[in-house]
Every structure is written in C-alpha cells, then in structure tokens.
Amino acid sequence: MNQLTAYTDTDPLNQLIGAYLEAGRPGGLKENLYLGNETTLGLTTNNLTLLSSQQYPYTALGTIGLVKLREEPQPSVVTQILNRHTVNPTNRSAGQLILLDTQGQTEIEQALRRDARHTGGSNVLHWLFHSSDPDVQWILGHGSETRAAITDVQTYKMIRPQAKEAWGHYQALHAKDANTREAVRKWLYGANLADAGWGRFNRNDVKSGNRLSSHYTNLGAGLNTDQAKTAARGEYAASKLLITAYGPDYQMKIGKSAGGSRPNGIDQIWVKRDMRSGDVLEYLIIEAKGSVNATLGHPSTGQQMSPKWLFWCLVRMAAGHGSYIDAQTSPELPKKILSALINNGGIPVRGVVFHSLYGSQNESKVVEMTDLGLYNFVAAYENATAGIQRFHNAPTQAFIAFQ
Template sequence: MNQLTSYTNINDPLNQRILNNLEAGRPGGLKVDLYLGDQPTLDLTTNNLTLLSSQQYPYTALGTIGIRKLLDPPESSLVSQIVNRHAVLPSNSSADQLVLLDMQGQTEISQALRRDARHTQGSAHSHLLFDSTNQHVQWIRMHREQMLRAFEDIRQQGIVRRQAKEAWGHYDAVSRLDATTKEAVNTWLRGEDHSLGWDRFKRNDVKSGNRLSTHYTNLGGDLNTPQSITSARGEYAASKLLITVCGTDYQMKMGKSANGMRPNGIDQIWVKRDMRTGNVIEYLIVEAKGSVNATLGHPTNGQQMSPKWLFWCLINMANKNASYIGPETKTDLPVKILNALINPGGIPVRGIVFHSLHGSVNESKVVQMNDIGLYQFASAFENASKGGGLFTNAPTQQYIAFK
C-alpha cells in the first residue's frame, strides 16, 4: 500500500514532488443543467414573512426538475422529486427542496435556512427487515443461527425438535404477515447477513442528517455581505441537490463551519455508502458557486478543484490548519482520502461543482452541475517516489493550463 512520508507537512520532499506532478489548471467535466424555474414560488418580501414564520414547510415548490445534458440533443426530461430522508416530521418527507434559491434578501434566506435546519435531522431511511418493529421479525433477526438450525432439522430429520419449536412459532407468525415482509425474511435467511452493514449505513446516515442541520444553521449565521449571501445560496443548493437529485446513498461528511471558520479549501465533502455493507464506495469533493458571475478561483497552489489544489487542501486539513478544517471534522477523513488517491484501485474520489446561475437574465433559477470526474494521483505518487516531476521546470506551472 502506498503511503506518504508525511500527511501533515506540505513541505515534505515527497509531498513537494507530488505537487509538481499534479495538474494545476482548470478542470473539465460533464455539465448538466437543472431547470428549477417552472414551479410556483412564494411572493415573499422583508415585510411579508408570514409563511416563513409559520410551521408551513417547505415554503416554496420545486416538484419535478427539468434536466438537459449539454452534450446530448436538447431534449428535456423530468426527474421526480426524491423523498427527503432527513425530514424530522414524516409529513415533510416528500417536501420540495431548494427553498428561496432565487432570492437575494438576507432576511428571507436567513429565515428559510433557520426553518430548514429545524426541520432537518437524523434519517428516515428504513429497512423492511432490519428496522421492523414486528416482535416476530425482531426475534428472528436476533436468533438467525437458531432459525437456521431449525431449518436444518427439518431437512435432515423431517421433524421439528422441541428446542426448535420457539423458532418455528416465530417463523409461522411471520409467514402470516404480508408477502413482502415474508419474502424479505426468507431472502435474508437464505443469503448473506447484511444486518451489521445496514446498521453501519443507518448510523452514518443519522450523522449525515445532523450535519446537514448544522450546515444550514451555519450558512444562515454568516449572511452579512452580498458575497456571503451568494456563497450561502450555492452551498445550500449543492447540499439539497445531493440528497434529492443525486440519490439516497450520499452522506455529508463536512459542511459549512460556524462563525466564518475554515475560510479556505473544500466547501463540502460527501461519501457514497453501500447500503448493504455500510462501506464507503466513493468520496465526493464538492465546490459550490452561488451566482452566474462566480468562477473557480486560482490561488498559487492551483485552481480550485484542480488535482494540485485538492492535494494541497487535504494536507492542510490533516495538519489541522484552521483555514481548511473546522473542529467538527476529524483529521482521519483527509488521510483516508489521500490514501484512496495515491493507491491504484483505491476508493474513487470524484469532483463536482454546483453552480447556481442566479443573476442571469434568462436562467436565474438554473443550477449547473459539472461532474469533473475521478481524481487519479497514483501515477503522480509513483513519479514523485522516483524523484521525478512532470511540471518541475514549467515556467508558469500554476497557471499553465488556464492562462
């Protein structure tokens, strides 16, 4: 397994050589437009916040989302709204998302984020078998081996032994339940036991919902300038789209920090987690832009979302640099991502940019998603380990790809 000689020192010689092997320029990617403008919205003003101040949720409608892939023929399709699995109240589980995406007013956005934080927590994800409240299903879950031995008795001897009668009593009760639950129990008994994997997935999904609530709270607490409002809009859209459009298995690992902390670096980090095993199967590096005029920055350590910039950010996170990581995020997260990046066949690390086109004349309610694709650092690590560097002698290496 490839390992860095230092995960915390950006000036470590190996890390410097890796930086010289990584591209610093503008990333490409596949762009997809999400059209959010055909749905009804609230006519809210600073003096008309009745609906926002009430318990009515979600305040504005999104409904279906129109999608156009820019590389495909200009044919639009509709994607149905995915249930919000982090809604506190079951009645809000199908609530439309992306509240006040088209708003600029500080008060409206602050109110929306405050209410959304209050209505977001935990996870409503449930498993037909593993989360069942039926006493007979619960007994079989807790006594799987005993149930399997009862099956084996029948197969070998054709009778139910005395010590197996309890198991058969529970199984008989389950057999009288609905066909879907019965089939779920039988499939689980005949196959692998993924209950521990599901428990791991659910435990992390609860953490993700709680992080989202904190994320919304922190976004609403930093709206003192037009720039901070623009930033909040972009980060809000990114997090909402990830739990709706992008699927039901992405979980937030890092969101907005409180009180303006962590001003630099990665906006959000998410993981895609296997619901059966509970294992992380993809890391997602997210950059959010909140207006049509916002662009990827290009500091001296590489343009935002470039491979060089990502490596720089992760090392500074592991080093507990307060400009890149908040106290709520553990430093083992960047270390895990770094190991995934420098090892062939490691967990995929994907980059994605969510760009709200707010402020444009015709597409103010459009969010553009740019899937940058997978980052690959294994070859950079191998070249650096041999003492080489692709861009060591480049005259303008930081800007060579976009000047």
C-alpha cells in the same frame, strides 16, 4: 502500499508530488438543472410568515421542483423529490426548497433556520428490518431464542415448551417468499452482517442528516455581506441537490463549520455509500458557487478544484490547519482520501462543481452542475518517489483551465 511521510507543506515528498500535479481545473461535463417555474411571492412579510409557520417546506421562497433532470425540459411537469432527512416523515415527499432565489438577508436566514430545524436523522427504511410481517419482526427481535429452538430440533429432534413460540415463527418462514426466508436465515447465522452492512449505512445516514442540519445553521450565520449570501446560496443548492437529485446513497461528511473554517479549502465532502454493505463507493469533493458572476479562484496552490489545489487542501486538512478544517472535525477523512488518491485500486475520488446562475437575466433558476471526473495522484506520487525530473507544467489535453 503508497503513503505520505508527513502532512506538512515543507515535507520534501509533498512538495515533489505537488509539483507533478496539474494546476488547471479539469474540463468536466456540464449539465444544467432547471429548478421549477412557479411564480414566487414578492419579497414581503408573506415570505417570513410562511418560513416561520408549520407550512414549511411549502414555501414561496425558492423553487419547489425539478423541471429538467438529464432530459429535455418539460415545463408542465414538476417532480416531487424525496427528502429522507426531514424530521417530520409526513412531509418527506413534499417539494423541497432547493434554491435560495433572493438576496434578502432576513429571508435567507429564516429559510436556513427553518430547514435546519426540520432536518436530521434518516427516513431510509430497510426492506427486511422494517418489514410489517409479524413473523419476521418477532424473529428479528428474538434472535437468540430462535437459534436455540432450531438447535433443539436439529440436535434433540424435539422442541422444549419454552421454545414453541420461537419455532412457530421460524416455521412460518416456509410460507414466505424465498428472498425473505434466505435473508432471515442469514441474519440468524452470522451472515446477518450483510444486513448489518445496511445498519452501517443507516448509522452513517443519520449522521449525514444531523450534519446537514448543522450545515444549514452554519450557512445562516454572518450573512451581512453580499459575498456571504452568495456563498450560502451556492452551498445550500449543492447540498440539497445531492440528497435529492443525486439519490439516497449520498451522505455528507463535511459541510459548513460553526467556526467559519475552510475559507481557503473544500466547501463540502460527501461519500457515495453502498446501501447493502455500508461500504464507501466514492468520495465527492464539492465546490459551490452561488451566483452567475461567481468564478473559481486561483490561489498559489492552483485553480480551485485542480489536482494540485485539492492535494494541498487535503494535506492541510490532515494537518489540522485552522483555515481548512475545524478543530472538532477528525483529520482521518482527508487522510483516507489522500491514501485513495496515491494508491491504485483506492476508492475513487470525484470532483463536482455546483454553480447557481442566480442573477442571470434568463437563467436565474438554473444550477449548472459540472462533473470534473475522477482524480488520480498515483503517477505524481511515483514520479516524486522516483525522483524523476520532467517538464511538468506543460499543458495537456486531460486538464483544461477554466476560463
């Protein structure tokens, strides 16, 4: 198994790997999401009244639906999108604020504060564990008693008086559909952990919802410059689109920190997680831009979202560098991602850029999504460990620097 020897800038292996990685951002596949065309109120006290009332998330500040998602525009259709992290389940299907289409500091602060208060946990339900069937629910709550009753029948061909209730519920499974019968039996006999895999998904989904709440709170702090408001707008749009347009299996791992860390690092890290097994299927590296004029930076480590830039961000996160990761966040996640990147067969690592076109004359309510595809550092690692010298800065067709 390939592995790094250290998580430092000066480590010779890291320097060689970085030298073999492209410094230009991958070209990627662009797609525009057109976010609602409802008229919003002017920036008056009406906005603040809505944001501070129980009418949230029905707020006029920002758009409330997707007009276009992977198909031609349909101006007459506004899709209601599910928010599985809303604290109040009665509002979970309500149109959700997606885009902070204002430059007003107070309005943005109020919206983020309100969203943080209404976000947390998870409303994802399991078809078995949340079944309304009384026999299923009884068995799931009395597993040991049900197994004891089955053992009595199999071993002694009899049912003890105290086991009659359990045996009755178990026998009632014969009248259920085959999938339910099989799922309950697996749960009873140790293969329950196929469904305990869902339990792992759910535990991580609760953590994701709580991280999102903190993310919104932290985005709302220190919005006293245009640059800070622009950054907050982009990160907010990215996180809301990931839990709505992308689907229920995406979970936040790292968002905006309270201490303002990551000024030179990755905006957000998400995972796509299998809802049945609980396994991570993909890591997502997210870069967010909040206005039409915002562009990807080009620091000394390469253009933002380039393979070289990502490598050095992850190395510095793994090292606990304060400009890349806050002290409360475990460095284990960047270490896992680095391992996946330098090993064949590792969990795929994908880059995505969300770019709000706020400020555009014609497309102010559009978010441009660019899927940069998968990163792979295996060749760079193998070249570095083999000590191969080659002209690694030559341009390639695989990676196109963003102009």
